Amino acid sequence: MASLRDIKQRIDSTEKTQHITKAMQMVSASKMAKAELNARSFVPYSEKLQEVVAHIASSTDATHPMLQKRNVKKTGYVIITSDRGLAGAYNSNVLRSFYQTVQERHKSKDEYAIIAIGRVGYEFCTKRELPVIKSILGLADQPNFADIKKLATETVQMYTDEEIDELVIFYNHYVSAISQVVTSKTLLPITDMETGSSSTSQYEYEPSEEAILEVLLPQYAESLIYGSLLDGKASEHAARMTAMKSATDNADELIEDLSLAYNRARQAGITQEITEIIGGVAALE
Amino acid sequence: MKTLDVSVVTPDGPVLEDNFEMVVCKAENGEIGILPEHIPLVAPLTIGDVRLKRDNNTEYIAVNGGFVEVRPDKVTILAQSAEKSSDIDVDRAQKAKNRAEDRLQSKQDHVDFQRAELALKRAMNRLKVAQK
Numbered sequence: 001m002a003s004l005r006d007i008k009q010r011i012d013s014t015e016k017t018q019h020i021t022k023a024m025q026m027v028s029a030s031k032m033a034k035a036e037l038n039a040r041s042f043v044p045y046s047e048k049l050q051e052v053v054a055h056i057a058s059s060t061d062a063t064h065p066m067l068q069k070r071n072v073k074k075t076g077y078v079i080i081t082s083d084r085g086l087a088g089a090y091n092s093n094v095l096r097s098f099y100q101t102v103q104e105r106h107k108s109k110d111e112y113a114i115i116a117i118g119r120v121g122y123e124f125c126t127k128r129e130l131p132v133i134k135s136i137l138g139l140a141d142q143p144n145f146a147d148i149k150k151l152a153t154e155t156v157q158m159y160t161d162e163e164i165d166e167l168v169i170f171y172n173h174y175v176s177a178i179s180q181v182v183t184s185k186t187l188l189p190i191t192d193m194e195t196g197s198s199s200t201s202q203y204e205y206e207p208s209e210e211a212i213l214e215v216l217l218p219q220y221a222e223s224l225i226y227g228s229l230l231d232g233k234a235s236e237h238a239a240r241m242t243a244m245k246s247a248t249d250n251a252d253e254l255i256e257d258l259s260l261a262y263n264r265a266r267q268a269g270i271t272q273e274i275t276e277i278i279g280g281v282a283a284l285e
Numbered sequence: 286m287k288t289l290d291v292s293v294v295t296p297d298g299p300v301l302e303d304n305f306e307m308v309v310c311k312a313e314n315g316e317i318g319i320l321p322e323h324i325p326l327v328a329p330l331t332i333g334d335v336r337l338k339r340d341n342n343t344e345y346i347a348v349n350g351g352f353v354e355v356r357p358d359k360v361t362i363l364a365q366s367a368e369k370s371s372d373i374d375v376d377r378a379q380k381a382k383n384r385a386e387d388r389l390q391s392k393q394d395h396v397d398f399q400r401a402e403l404a405l406k407r408a409m410n411r412l413k414v415a416q417k
Contacts, residue, residue, distance in 0.1 A: 041298030206328035
């Protein structure tokens with residue numbers, strides 16, 4: 001049985017760890033609130049953009065390469081992970097789902113390319129020698145559009161240049177503070193346009209529909225990448241908060257068990273001393 | 286006087302939402318002025334300023350690309366970035382301008398050249414709007 005001092009030491013160290021996890025939990029909680037707010041302030045932009053794109057795409061017969069499916073020779077994958085760990089299953093869920101998809105769909109590494117956002121995903125891929133062509137590491141906790149604009153533009157450009165024929169994104173969708181779901185979405189070609197928008201007004205296009213699609217679609221695709229990133233960030237903070245909360249709870253439980261063991265050991269010590277004294281007295285008589 | 290509901294929206298959130306009497310922005314084929322009861326219109330914008338007029342006052346907004354959607358009583362400007370003249374970081378714009386000029390002078394390959402040119406345009410636009 002561990003000595004009193006050993007148990008005491010373990011209790012102390014567990015308490016210290018608990019302080020840290022508790023602090024991290026609170027930090028993540030406030031970051032999550034901020035990230036959720038960011039994701040929400042992005043909504044009006046994306047909704048409006050989608051509305052106009054859907055409207056143009058449905059009301060005219062103007063076509064654009066981004067709206068047309070083509071034979072897929074090479075697929076681009078965007079994977080959004082965090083830069084740091086301690087976020088529970090946040091990263092492993094995304095990476096597992098991504099890895100399975102790749103194993104199922106592709107036989108050779110020439111058939112796909114990876115755009116990694118976040119260090120964990122980047123290291124996962126380089127360790128397995130998967131083809132990472134672009135990456136962004138060390139993004140801020142509350143990223144701006146400007147932070148990923150370059151990457152988004154280049155990625156969309158790759159599709160336009162027919163380097164890739166399809167763009168799929170993997171990220172954690174934020175459902176609530178305790179639930180995040182791995183989601184994979186095909187960003188390009190743009191297919192699922194909701195056409196049932198409320199505005200039925202007929203627009204004038206200046207200069208022409210094609211010219212507008214030319215500007216609008218890349219902007220739309222870039223905004224989708226950014227939207228997923230914001231969603232992913234909110235999930236990251238939520239996942240970290242939950243992970244830290246359960247770590248704190250576990251520490252509580254551990255301390256409780258240890259305190260019990262400590263008290264038992266103390267009691268055992270006292271009992272033993274008493275027995276020894278009584279034994280000594282009995283021997284003298 | 287009739288007014289237009291104007292909102293300027295970027296991926297980082299709305300920049301401005303207010304009522305104005307007239308909106309002037311730079312489309313690809315030249316400037317367009319929008320008054321209330323304009324017919325529905327969609328037009329891409331170039332890097333430039335947007336002028337919003339109300340009661341003889343004019344507000345300026347620096348817009349980097351994007352497009353404008355017009356409905357009879359509502360104007361929405363969707364841009365990847367947009368700043369009110371009072372919100373512009375002049376130091377940063379000045380630095381960006383210098384950087385872009387350096388890059389243009391060093392004559393690298395085509396893509397970089399284009400990007401530097403765009404960056405220069407954006408920086409100059411910001412500086413111009415900030416001075417108003």
